[in-house]
Amino acid sequence: MRLTRRRALAAATAGLGLLAGCTGDDAGETDDETEPTGPATTTATTASPETATSPDTTATPTPTESPTPTSEPASDDGSDPLVTMESVAFSPMRLSVESETTVTWENREALRHNVRAASLDDAAADWSFQSETVGRDGRVTYRFDDPGVYQYDCGVHGSKAMCGVVVVGDANYDGTLPCE
Template sequence: MNARILIGGALLAVGAIVAGPAAPGAAGSTPQVAIENFRFTPSTLTVPTGTTVTWVNHDAEIHTVTSPAGAFASPALETDEKFSFTFNAPGIYAYFCALHPQMRSTVVVQ
């Protein structure tokens, strides 16, 4: 899998942000998932194959974005830190926070 992992926003020059419940991101855009109040928002994100999704931690607590199947795993994200992953294969990707595993969410790649 050609995963590009961008940490801490250092390489995140792309400005186009699409967020909102199940907002389909156009290929090439970078939909964001907010991590806030121990929740991933939107809880389900649907994107076309090839989309890079960016998570941003708005909590004061550390969180992670972790695929139990091992497809992707962020490092520990401090407040305002970001993590991105490019979904190059269609499928349903469940993920959770490894520190607070009651935090669960899904990316649907079409």
């Protein structure tokens, strides 16, 4: 019986160590913040690829999943398209929207994530954005005003694990993302 308890304790300790490694930033540091009790929201709006922060209140959209770009709203009420952060992935990974559309990313898991602008290949628009790191039910929003290919990743987990693209307006993207 004593040996079984030791094995259980060792397995639990190892599992916590692995989980702690997934919650840090790019430098491998861990995030000592506690999980928020309610949804966190990072909002950025822009008239060009630069950002400004303002509060946002939106209805809770339903996720859409598709391996190809989609331009359909993520909720029944026609609100912002939704990208979920779950299973260390963005879903949908590819999203097509019209200009002047706000996209919402929502974290649906216990691991912490963020959204940051990335140039994963030559097709990427030059844009600057990095959200704060959010826990479960945390939200990040960004308004895409100008047509283009906007690539992004999770700054916590990196572009090989977690990346995506928002194709705005009449732009096209046929490339392969590093996380595909």
